[in-house]
Amino acid sequence: xxxxxxxxxxxxxxxxxxxxxxxxxxxxxxxxxxxxxxxxxxxxxxxxxxxxxxxxxxxxxxxxxxxxxxxxxxxxxxxxxxxxxxxxxxxxxxxxxxxxxxxxxxxxxxxxxxxxxxxxxxxxxxxxxxxxxxxxxxxxxxxxxxxxxxxxxxxxxxxxxxxxxxxxxxxxx
Numbered sequence: 001x002x003x004x005x006x007x008x009x010x011x012x013x014x015x016x017x018x019x020x021x022x023x024x025x026x027x028x029x030x031x032x033x034x035x036x037x038x039x040x041x042x043x044x045x046x047x048x049x050x051x052x053x054x055x056x057x058x059x060x061x062x063x064x065x066x067x068x069x070x071x072x073x074x075x076x077x078x079x080x081x082x083x084x085x086x087x088x089x090x091x092x093x094x095x096x097x098x099x100x101x102x103x104x105x106x107x108x109x110x111x112x113x114x115x116x117x118x119x120x121x122x123x124x125x126x127x128x129x130x131x132x133x134x135x136x137x138x139x140x141x142x143x144x145x146x147x148x149x150x151x152x153x154x155x156x157x158x159x160x161x162x163x164x165x166x167x168x169x170x171x172x173x
């Protein structure tokens with residue numbers, strides 16, 4: 001039910017989250033939070049007036065997060081990342097500052113990865129970013145058409161080693 005049987009390493013978490021401008025991160029979205037390996041470190045970094053919305057298709061993970069993490073800034077949602085715009089709008093948020101995903105884009109059904117990439121690019125505010133960690137670099141095919149700038153990294157100290165992407169929505173001139 002999760003993408004890897006071994007949780008992401010602390011090195012991977014720190015490297016993935018390092019570019020986030022935490023002072024200006026008021027709405028953070030996490031796709032596929034599972035048991036909260038990234039959820040907890042995100043909440044540790046978020047300001048007191050920020051919100052973290054987690055989206056998972058598995059209601060067991062949503063229920064787990066609701067029971068395991070007592071933090072009013074956390075809003076666990078059962079749903080599809082492709083519906084992120086509606087999920088945010090239904091909760092009164094016009095956009096997200098950052099979206100994090102460890103979803104296995106290379107194994108999603110045809111069309112789903114494209115739909116998630118497009119919806120994510122529309123929901124992130126200019127100056128925000130889509131943070132993606134994968135075990136395959138194929139995710140670039142889904143995000144390159146809809147993001148202005150993509151930076152790539154790699155984290156060896158993880159099982160398995162992971163490719164990292166930071167896809168930015170450039171601020172309007």
